Amino acid sequence: MGYSIEPFDINDKERWNRLLSASLYPSYRQTIDVEYLTMEKGREIATFIVKQDSVDIAGVHYSIKRSKFNLLSTADILSGILLTVEPTEELLTMLINHFISYAKSKGVAYMRISPWLPMIVDGVTTPYESVFNRVLFNKGFNKINEGRHTYWIDLTLSQEELLKRMNTQTRRNINKALKANLKVEVIESFSVEEVKLFYRLYHQLGEIKAFDTLTEDYFLKSLEVLMNNGATLFIIKCQNVVINVGLTTTFGIASYYHGALNHDYKSIKDCPAPGQYMQWLMINHLKERGHSLFDMAFCPGPIPIASHPNYNMWRFKHGFGGMHVQFLPTYGKAIKPLMGQVFKFIRYKKL
Template sequence: MRVIINGDKNLYTKFVESHPKGHILQTLEWAAVKDDNWGHIYVMVEDQGDIKASMLLLIRKLPIIGKNMIYSPRGPVCDMHDKTVLTFLITEVKKLAKQYNAIMLKIDPDIKADDSEVIKNLKDLGFMRNEEALNFEGIQPRFVFRLDIRPDLDELMANFHSKTRYNIRLAERKGVTVRMGTRQDLPAFHQIMEVTGLRDNFVVRPLSYFEKMYDCLHDRGYLELALAEYQGQIVSGIICLFCGDKCWYLYGASSNEHRNVMPNYLLQWEMIKRAKERGCTMYDFRGVSGDINPDNPLYGLYRFKKGFNGEFTEFIGEFDMVLSPMWYSIWQKAVPAFRKARRKVTLMLKRSKEDVEKHEHDAAGGME
């Protein structure tokens, strides 16, 4: 076996797209989306003329300390039960990580939580499993719903929860329509994304990020934007990503108006149909909480996605190979506190801005 570093891009892409564990987050186009803050390298393992494994490595400079972290989102792409190939790959990647002065190598593979063989393989290679997280504490969601969309549309619809079927048909009866969006629709999508973030208490990326994501992924066929309209107004939208025979629902946004006509249900149904047209066999609804107590503030998201009858899936989570124990310990303590503070300040500023704009609007209305 031999390792190939930054080799033939077409060969790398073909392998990622065709492998059962291939993932959009392992594509070179995704690396381009992230290149404002992350550098990257990509590796392949070749054995007797065949590619056996690949791995996209995102590299980020850590502030102050002058060292790096390396992260492979949903990597590596290989049969992780094949310990010979996995050991060779990780050994070579570890050498690269040391060359880049990294304090750790982080992975979060697309492997189910009950796969004890892969967990053992990773621990034997020196990885440490992060603490369990029930909500969205990790970089990628630990819990998702995944729907097998190989059955025909009638069977898929019949397997949805009765309330989900009712809401899809209600949206159709009320005159909600769905169309595929373009880059010119991104400002309108982002506007309702901001509304959604304030309503559901999460921080929204700037419009420029969505524009860059569109530019990097759409022409390649990796991204589609769908919009639901009611009475001539965009009321909700979703962004889905595609790679090989898989589709991921990445972002969803909805207005505070006309939620009673259930546009979000129809959007999901139309995008499931779109994924089938493209030859996909799996539709991933992405993150939900692992805490399915109805009192959990995230339970509504769980209930919405559960209605489409996907498989509730838990992944093995994040595994870190620690290369600098002291700096890794500092990182583990500092980053969660920083993210929590940043999120709190960002949401506070957004709400303050919204209050000011509302006050100005009300004042203007009073003078008319």
């Protein structure tokens, strides 16, 4: 078939973005800027491009992470494999062989691959799992984590149809917000002042909800990178008080990235709950700009379970009536038998 793989010059972002835009399921996480930002967390990154008869058809970022004294180290494909063509066994085998050789040359103990391709979309199984399983199992990989779940909103639908697919409470909360004369600011250029405001609410929410938050420095750098790649920030105010801030990416499949609710909104007279309204703002903003899908950014599964610790978030997202999507699993392979198995057990509690 004339496949070849070669190192990619990351300064040629235009070429990469053309490939990414033409790929099957493009995402902000695969952009050069977002991937290379992880170097701030101690990762080594290398990018490669696959050509078929001199035409760019695929691309991938390899990521190396080493522990202190290099006792445990991994080679990862964390942001998925860009494919402008349907994956064949021949293409995947060539790419996986290259990744294995690269990992061995770096002396790592363990390898991980997260393809970031959908396995199930709205109840329909895609062909991707079978071809990835055949190639990766043949190369000594196994499944180490189930694929993550999300909901996709079909932005090609009319506003009326989108509202019809929502549950009653979601529609009611959106309508209340629409009648409340809330002020909305849409920010499409990076601003330190607005992003610091966002961080304060995000960090405050992390303390209330007891989840780990990014450092302010890394949060600001992340949002600067995202907004320089088209992400949009929304600020909702009630009676001049900021009650919600949220960010959606716009590169490829648009995706909800972060949001922060000011719980003090409950003390403001006649102030409605702004969460569903924030998503509705993003949905309409993206529709106007011609996007076809909005990824609501992860959920525990297809149907909310009341006993689940993240039930409230899960129910919130499910209320929009989007298509349930589950991605392919993460695959792993030990390169160094002893230390690779040690890493696998520490990280995944599996042998």
